[in-house]
Amino acid sequence: xxxxxxxxxPTSAASxxxxxxxxxxxxxxxxxxxxxxMVVVTTAVRPTFVFSGDGWRSLLLNPAIYIVLAxxxxxVIISRSVDLSVGSTMGLTAFAxxxxxxxWPQMPTVVAFVAGTLFGGLLGLVNGGLVAVxxxxxxxxxxxxxxxxxxxxxxxxxxTRINASQMGPDFLAFGNSQVVGIPALTILAVIVAIIAGWxxxxxxxxxxxxxxxxxPEAAELYGLAVSRRALMSFVxxxxxAGLAGVMFAARYGTIASNAGxxxxxxxxxxxxxxxxxxxxxxxxxAGAAFGAFLLATINSALPVLGIDxxxxxAVVGALILAAIILDRVLAxxxxxxxxxxxxxx
Amino acid sequence: xxxxxxxxxxxxRPRWQRILLxxxxxxxxxxxxxxxxxxxxxxxxxxxxxxxxxxxxMFATLIIALPMALVMITGDIDISVGxxxxxxxxxxxxxxxxxxxxxxxxxxxxxMGAAGGLxxxxxxxKIGLPALAVxxxxxxxxxxxxxxxxxxxxxxxxxxGWTDLTKYEIGYTGIPFIIVVFLVLFxxxxxxxxFTPFGRGIxxxxxxxxxxxxxxxxxxxxxxxxxxxxxxxxxxGGIYWTLLRGTARGxxxxxLELQVIAAVVLGGVSVFGGIGALxxxxxxxxxxxxxxxxxxxxxxxAEVIKIITxxxxxxSxxxxxxxxxxxxxxxxxxxxxxxxxxxxxxxxxx
Numbered sequence: 001x002x003x004x005x006x007x008x009x010p011t012s013a014a015s016x017x018x019x020x021x022x023x024x025x026x027x028x029x030x031x032x033x034x035x036x037x038m039v040v041v042t043t044a045v046r047p048t049f050v051f052s053g054d055g056w057r058s059l060l061l062n063p064a065i066y067i068v069l070a071x072x073x074x075x076v077i078i079s080r081s082v083d084l085s086v087g088s089t090m091g092l093t094a095f096a097x098x099x100x101x102x103x104w105p106q107m108p109t110v111v112a113f114v115a116g117t118l119f120g121g122l123l124g125l126v127n128g129g130l131v132a133v134x135x136x137x138x139x140x141x142x143x144x145x146x147x148x149x150x151x152x153x154x155x156x157x158x159x160t161r162i163n164a165s166q167m168g169p170d171f172l173a174f175g176n177s178q179v180v181g182i183p184a185l186t187i188l189a190v191i192v193a194i195i196a197g198w199x200x201x202x203x204x205x206x207x208x209x210x211x212x213x214x215x216p217e218a219a220e221l222y223g224l225a226v227s228r229r230a231l232m233s234f235v236x237x238x239x240x241a242g243l244a245g246v247m248f249a250a251r252y253g254t255i256a257s258n259a260g261x262x263x264x265x266x267x268x269x270x271x272x273x274x275x276x277x278x279x280x281x282x283x284x285x286a287g288a289a290f291g292a293f294l295l296a297t298i299n300s301a302l303p304v305l306g307i308d309x310x311x312x313x314a315v316v317g318a319l320i321l322a323a324i325i326l327d328r329v330l331a332x333x334x335x336x337x338x339x340x341x342x343x344x345x
Numbered sequence: 346x347x348x349x350x351x352x353x354x355x356x357x358r359p360r361w362q363r364i365l366l367x368x369x370x371x372x373x374x375x376x377x378x379x380x381x382x383x384x385x386x387x388x389x390x391x392x393x394x395x396x397x398x399x400x401x402x403m404f405a406t407l408i409i410a411l412p413m414a415l416v417m418i419t420g421d422i423d424i425s426v427g428x429x430x431x432x433x434x435x436x437x438x439x440x441x442x443x444x445x446x447x448x449x450x451x452x453x454x455x456x457m458g459a460a461g462g463l464x465x466x467x468x469x470x471k472i473g474l475p476a477l478a479v480x481x482x483x484x485x486x487x488x489x490x491x492x493x494x495x496x497x498x499x500x501x502x503x504x505x506g507w508t509d510l511t512k513y514e515i516g517y518t519g520i521p522f523i524i525v526v527f528l529v530l531f532x533x534x535x536x537x538x539x540f541t542p543f544g545r546g547i548x549x550x551x552x553x554x555x556x557x558x559x560x561x562x563x564x565x566x567x568x569x570x571x572x573x574x575x576x577x578x579x580x581x582g583g584i585y586w587t588l589l590r591g592t593a594r595g596x597x598x599x600x601l602e603l604q605v606i607a608a609v610v611l612g613g614v615s616v617f618g619g620i621g622a623l624x625x626x627x628x629x630x631x632x633x634x635x636x637x638x639x640x641x642x643x644x645x646x647a648e649v650i651k652i653i654t655x656x657x658x659x660x661s662x663x664x665x666x667x668x669x670x671x672x673x674x675x676x677x678x679x680x681x682x683x684x685x686x687x688x689x690x691x692x693x694x695x
Contacts, residue, residue: 082477134663135670139422139477140616141662143603147655154648265485278478310496310595314489320482324474 027275031290035297042301049304060182061251062300064189065090065244066292069267070274071196072240074288075233077271078200080213080280081131081138083234084264086241088149089123091260093245095153098162098255101171109171113246120242121235123149128234132227138234146264157257164253175250185247190289192243196236197285209233213280269316270295273323282327294319368613368665369625376632383639390639393519401512401521401589403634405430405582405598407627408527409605410612411534412574414626417609418538419550419568420618421469421476426579426605428487429461430598433583435491438500438593447504455580461487462576466569484602492595500593511589523585530578535623543567551618607658608633616662633657 023029039059043050050056069086076083097116101107130141164172177184200206208229212219220226249255274291276283295316303309384391409426416423433454440450461483468479513522538544546567549557558564587593612629614621637650
């Protein structure tokens with residue numbers, strides 16, 4: 001409704017002005033402003049936060065895993081479901097890749113990434129398949145698989161952990177390499193996010209996810225393959241979590257059975273803060289990615305600002321609540337405006 | 346006239362079937378079977394101490410499952426309960442270490458639990474936010490404050506009388522005294538849910554929210570009260586854990602929400618709302634507890650128990666959905682011919 005009116009605006013100048021206003025009003029913009037503010041304030045307190053090789057590297061590298069996870073979860077949330085198992089999927093995949101390296105020490109780095117993504121996708125297929133068969137909310141199924149995947153991981157790993165010496169040197173070198181000052185893993189995460197964003201925004205099946213999330217019954221009546229798309233969203237989420245698991249292995253080099261614990265909350269929180277509405281049908285990949293960047297930045301900025309990092313979860317919680325309340329207020333205001341517009345002759 | 350009675354006989358089930366062939370009874374049966382098999386096959390399972398430990402460990406889950414069942418019957422969910430348990434531990438420890446009298450501290454913690462529930466309920470009912478999103482937020486918020494307040498320190502040295510109370514065993518029966526507290530709470534919740542207009546309104550809201558509102562159910566008030574109950578019971582659970590362990594830490598109750606929700610769903614509460622009974626929920630909690638303690642006795646590690654909890658949760662919802670779709674299909678098959686037979690005699694009778 002608003003979109004058609006904007007494009008139908010008479011003069012190009014007005015159109016450009018309103019487009020600028022729209023850009024400023026977007027959630028992505030406000031998150032970006034928050035990130036910049038956070039970085040500026042923290043750098044003012046401690047200049048090495050940005051202006052040092054190490055600081056710059058962690059600032060960019062820390063968000064990489066969160067971005068990939070949040071983008072995957074965004075697919076599921078946009079189709080009005082939720083995936084609580086991404087943390088467990090990520091941990092299990094990281095351990096699987098580590099074990100694969102022990103069995104095949106010469107495994108090329110590319111194979112590790114592809115294998116991990118496929119493995120995660122397979123776990124996502126389990127989630128999606130169960131949701132499709134049982135026709136119950138994804139929350140319940142993924143709550144169960146969150147337990148199961150983690151349990152399998154601990155059962156498999158026991159108390160052993162996989163160390164850097166057991167993984168390929170090329171693989172670990174890639175995890176810590178930089179291209180023109182930007183960590184390779186961050187570049188990978190951004191590329192994945194761009195592809196995912198393009199897919200959701202431009203392809204038919206991507207748009208169908210929004211339709212399903214906005215009104216599942218209407219999508220069904222319209223003839224969309226609702227359960228197949230839902231299945232796909234879980235596979236994407238699982239594959240992203242798998243990729244995040246490989247990135248985790250490549251970056252840290254040490255994998256214990258508890259790797260990725262609690263990451264599901266961070267991923268969902270990042271997506272929600274970035275404007276992906278938990279009621280489905282709303283949100284962008286860019287928003288989820290920026291949300292992830294903000295969370296990771298808060299993580300590393302809190303200790304610098306003299307706040308114990310233990311408070312990080314409280315900040316995340318407050319941000320989630322603020323984001324959903326803001327979403328609601330904006331939605332109510334837009335609804336009122338649309339009604340007012342309809343009232344006018 | 347005769348046609349309708351025939352119809353009733355055909356579709357209605359005898360009373361004994363209606364009572365025994367339910368989802369809840371299936372779980373009760375499974376629980377009894379587990380107890381029987383484990384009691385016979387596993388040495389020391391039927392032991393006094395095993396029973397005592399089982400009931401003591403499940404107390405917090407039991408009391409939180411009661412309001413959680415009510416919340417889920419209305420179609421909402423509260424995943425912040427585990428964090429509220431942790432926050433209650435922290436605040437209780439902090440108040441006590443600051444010299445506040447212990448009894449007063451406990452009252453304050455219960456009030457804080459109610460306030461936390463009020464926050465959830467107000468955001469859900471008054472602002473109209475989805476319960477899942479709100480409680481994901483408060484889950485992180487409460488846990489963050491819990492671990493932030495105490496940091497890495499712990500508080501110990503709680504009054505002996507109170508810590509002993511949580512361990513007190515009634516005679517040599519293997520039944521901890523706190524189970525009496527649970528039974529009282531259980532009776533209160535059963536009364537509330539099954540014998541008051543408020544409780545019937547909870548089912549009505551879960552089945553059809555709009556229709557319930559038009560029938561005079563106060564939707565906002567009901568939802569808020571249920572979240573307040575969930576918060577208060579979580580605070581009680583937190584006080585209990587603190588006293589039982591004798592230490593207050595911020596990370597207590599981590600993951601408890603998952604166990605509670607798994608038990609509630611396992612106990613037959615529909616994830617879509619509107620369906621469920623409290624005795625089924627109690628059976629669900631006890632089933633998870635009994636399986637865990639049986640497996641622990643035969644040397645199975647806690648990780649396998651995690652897997653089994655997950656499998657039980659998924660298995661129960663998948664089975665329930667399969668049974669429903671099977672019944673619907675059968676109903677369609679049997680309904681098709683009987684409709685014609687009902688329609689035929691009607692004109693001849695006139």
